Amino acid sequence: MRCEQMRELLSPYMDQMTSEKETRMVEAHLVVCPECNRELEQLQRMVALMGNLDTPQLPEHFSADFHRRLMNEQPLIFRNSELKKPRKQAWIAAGVAGLALTVGVYASSLLPVGMVADLWQDKEDKQNKTTTVAVDDIIQRIQLWGHQDKNILPAEQIADKGTTAPGQEKVPTAGPASNEQPPAEAVPAKIQIEPKLADVFKSTIKVDNLNDSVSRVVQIAEANGAQARVTQAGNEVQALNGITREVSFKVSSEQVGAILKQLEAVGQAGMPTGDQVVYTEQYSEAVNQIQTLEKQICELDTCDEQSRINLQTELQIWRDKKLKLEKELQMATIKVQLVQEVNP
C-alpha cells in the first residue's frame, strides 16, 4: 500500500474502526514505513491533546433562566407541579376540559369518539408541534364544525367563548362557562387521576401489491370484529420511494398480539412501534363533572323539580361520556402502513 492510500485510513485505524482487511493492510504498511508511523503518532498526540481540553463551566443561573423560558412556552394546563394551586387552575382546567368534553359530546353525536382522538393523533403526527394538551386543536375543531345542536345550553356558551378566547391561562372568561355557577362557589378539589392512555400500535409493512394487501388487512380487521379505515398516509419517509396506504382499526387490547402476527403474513413487516392516545383530561373532567353535578343535585331544594331534571340530564350525559371513554381505553388502535415500493 502506498502512503497516499494510508492517509485516509490512519484516522479510522487509530479509532479501531477499520475493517479486518483494512487493518491488516495498515499494519503491514506501518511495519515498513517510518513516515506513516510518525504521522500516526502525531495524530495520536493531537487527539490526546484535544481530549484534555477544559471547557468552560455552565453558569449556575442556567436552570432558573431556562425555567423561565420554558414557562413562556405555550402554557400547558395540566403540569403536575402546578396542580397544587387548585382554585384558579381548577377553574381554567374545568373550563378548558369542559370544552374538550363538550367537543367530545358533539363529536359523539356525529362521529365515533375514537375518531376524534384519531383525528387529533393524525394532526399531531402530521404537524410535529408543541406537546401541549390539545387545547388549541380542540378550539380549531369547534371553529371547523361551526354551529351544531343549540339545545345544550352550557356547551353553546363554551363554544362561543372558545372561538373568541383561546385557552391561554390569562383569560378568565373561558373559565366559568362550563356550568352556570359563579366562580365564588366552591369548586371541589380536583380529583387527580393517573394518566388514561389508549394504546396505538403502528406497523409498516412492505408489500408487492398494494391493493391486494390493503384488502387482506381490511379482512383481518373485519375478521376480528373491527371496522377498518383506509387512508393515504403521507408522513413517513417510505412514502418517498413508493406508494402507501394506511389501514387503521380498533380492537380490544387482548386481540393485538394475534392480529400483529396475522399481519406479518401480509408482507415484509418492520417492528411495530407504539404510541398513546391521551384521554386523561377528558376522563378526569368527566369524573370531576360527575362529582360536581351529584353534589349540586344533593344540595337542591326538594321542590325545585326543574333544576333537578336539568342537572340529572346533564349528569347522565357525563356518565355516558365516562363509559364511552372507559370503552375506548380498553381498545387499542392498530395502524398498518402498507408500502409498495416503486423501485425495488
Place this chain on the structure above:
Amino acid sequence: MPKEVYYKNVNDGIFNKAISSILYIRRSMRMTLEEQLVKKSLLGDTAAFEELVAQYQNRIYALAYRYMGNEEDAYDMTQEAFIKAFRSLRSFKGDSSFGTWLYRVATNVCLDELRKRKRRVLTLSLDEPLATQDGDEVEKEIADTSPTVDILYEQKEFSLYIQDILDEMKPEHKSAIVLRDLMELSYEEIAEVLDCSIGTVKSRLSRARTVLRKKLTDRELLP
C-alpha cells in the same frame, strides 16, 4: 431463499419483538428512569423535562461552546437547543438514545446559527485583549512561525488556540472534530447525530483531522 421460509424466520423474530413492544408500551418496570421522564415530558410535564435538561445541560453547553467559540453564544444556543427539543419532542422516535437525539438538535441549532452569521463580517480588533474564562485578559497573539511557543501547553490558552482554529474550519469538519475528539461520541452515535452513514463519518473525520493537524503544525502548536 423461498418466501415461506424467509417469512417464517423473520416473523418469529418479529413476533417476539412485537410482544416485547407491547410489554414496553404497557410501561412495565423495565422502563428506565430516562424513558419515564421522556414519556412524562411528552404528556406536558415540564418538571420532568427540566430534570432531563439538568442531566444533559453541561454536555450540551460544552458542545455549543465548541461550535460557537464563545461562552455567551454557547449559553444562548444551549437554551435554544433545549427549547427546540421540548417543542419537537414528538419527533423523537426512540430509535436512537435520547442523549444522541439531543446532540443532534443542538448541533443543528448551532450550525444553523453559524450559517446565518456567515454573511456578516466579524471584525475583531486585534488590539482588544482576549478574555479567558478566569476573567483575566491575555493579549491576543497573531500566530507567527517563530518558535516562541513555550507557554502554549497550558491548557487554558491552548483551548483558546484550538477554538480559533476550529472557528476557521468548515462546518462538516468542525462537527466531526467536536463530536469525536471533544465530546467523545462513538462513530455510530456521530452517524445518528449527523444523519449520515458510518462510512461518511470515517472519511469526514479523517479529512477534518488532517486539516486540523496541518493548522496546528503551521502554528507550531503540535510537536
